[in-house]
Amino acid sequence: MTDWIKENGKAVFAGGKGSFEDAARVASQCSCFSEDCEDELVCDDAISCYNCRYRRWTATSFECMKR
Amino acid sequence: MKLFVCIDDTDNYDSIGTGELLENMMGEAAIKGLAKAGFTVRYQLFIHDDIPYTSHNSSMCCAAETNDRETFTEFCQKYLEENSAEGSDPGLCILTDDSSLDYSALIEFGKRAQCKVLTKEEAYKAAKEFGNGLHLSEHGGTGGGIIGALAGAALRAGKEEGRIKGKIQPLPNKPDWTTSEFASVFGVQRFIDEDGNEITDNLSIRFVHPTKLLYSKGLITGVIINENGQLMPKPKIKKNKEKKQ
Numbered sequence: 240m241t242d243w244i245k246e247n248g249k250a251v252f253a254g255g256k257g258s259f260e261d262a263a264r265v266a267s268q269c270s271c272f273s274e275d276c277e278d279e280l281v282c283d284d285a286i287s288c289y290n291c292r293y294r295r296w297t298a299t300s301f302e303c304m305k306r
Numbered sequence: 307m308k309l310f311v312c313i314d315d316t317d318n319y320d321s322i323g324t325g326e327l328l329e330n331m332m333g334e335a336a337i338k339g340l341a342k343a344g345f346t347v348r349y350q351l352f353i354h355d356d357i358p359y360t361s362h363n364s365s366m367c368c369a370a371e372t373n374d375r376e377t378f379t380e381f382c383q384k385y386l387e388e389n390s391a392e393g394s395d396p397g398l399c400i401l402t403d404d405s406s407l408d409y410s411a412l413i414e415f416g417k418r419a420q421c422k423v424l425t426k427e428e429a430y431k432a433a434k435e436f437g438n439g440l441h442l443s444e445h446g447g448t449g450g451g452i453i454g455a456l457a458g459a460a461l462r463a464g465k466e467e468g469r470i471k472g473k474i475q476p477l478p479n480k481p482d483w484t485t486s487e488f489a490s491v492f493g494v495q496r497f498i499d500e501d502g503n504e505i506t507d508n509l510s511i512r513f514v515h516p517t518k519l520l521y522s523k524g525l526i527t528g529v530i531i532n533e534n535g536q537l538m539p540k541p542k543i544k545k546n547k548e549k550k551q
């Protein structure tokens with residue numbers, strides 16, 4: 240399964256907002272991961288796209304600003 | 307004089323967040339003797355492609371007290387101009403905190419900003435209609451941050467529910483508490499359960515995970531959950547069980 244869907248040139252996470260394991264796996268393989276500020280962390284995986292400052296939430300998922 | 311101070315769109319992907327900038331600004335204002343700040347509340351605004359937020363579109367608002375509103379306002383404006391991140395669109399709102407004022411139209415604006423795309427023109431119109439006691443200013447870029455800044459201040463004035471910035475850490479060697487002890491040590495004014503029901507009994511709770519407090523009904527509120535029969539302050543993050551946006 241691909242982790243990303245291209246929408247208008249943007250890389251949108253295919254797992255939506257509830258795929259915690261996939262978000263952790265993707266971030267663990269990403270050299271750009273950088274933890275967002277404490278108030279914006281949403282899961283307790285130390286490294287996860289959901290906690291990354293380069294994810295931009297959309298209505299149903301997030302887009303990665305580094306892809 | 308009591309105020310609500312709210313800033314928005316001051317960051318970029320590599321800078322400190324808006325909440326941290328607000329705390330830094332208020333810290334410097336305190337050192338200069340210009341104002342004393344209370345706690346900061348985070349309000350989630352609308353997530354939509356047409357809104358140019360960085361990663362989460364939230365707005366941060368703190369309460370403050372000053373004896374010199376004019377100098378304090380000038381200080382905030384200069385601070386934002388000098389410290390906002392490159393490429394950001396900072397906005398500042400300073401609103402009088404006075405229970406005799408009618409905030410209803412402003413609150414309506416704040417609530418709309420949580421579910422609709424609003425324009426700067428709408429923000430200026432709402433500010434103008436409120437009249438004296440409200441400062442709204444742009445400090446670079448498109449200045450679009452005035453929308454979130456006004457919304458955050460309005461929601462705070464309306465005692466709307468938001469999360470209080472920061473977290474409370476468990477104390478080493480003290481896992482067992484009562485809610486009344488917890489309230490007096492951490493300044494909690496009210497407890498609710500996960501469904502929002504008020505808790506009035508003095509409960510025995512186990513406090514071993516960091517927790518966050520809510521601003522709800524105008525009070526600092528702790529949420530108590532029942533985890534397998536054990537009552538505890540809701541852990542800051544409950545993995546895989548909830549998501550924020």
Ligand code: SF4
Pocket residue numbers: 265266269270271272273287288289291292293294302303304305306
């Ligand atoms: S959001 Fe993007 S930059 Fe951040 S960890 Fe995931 S893939 Fe990497």
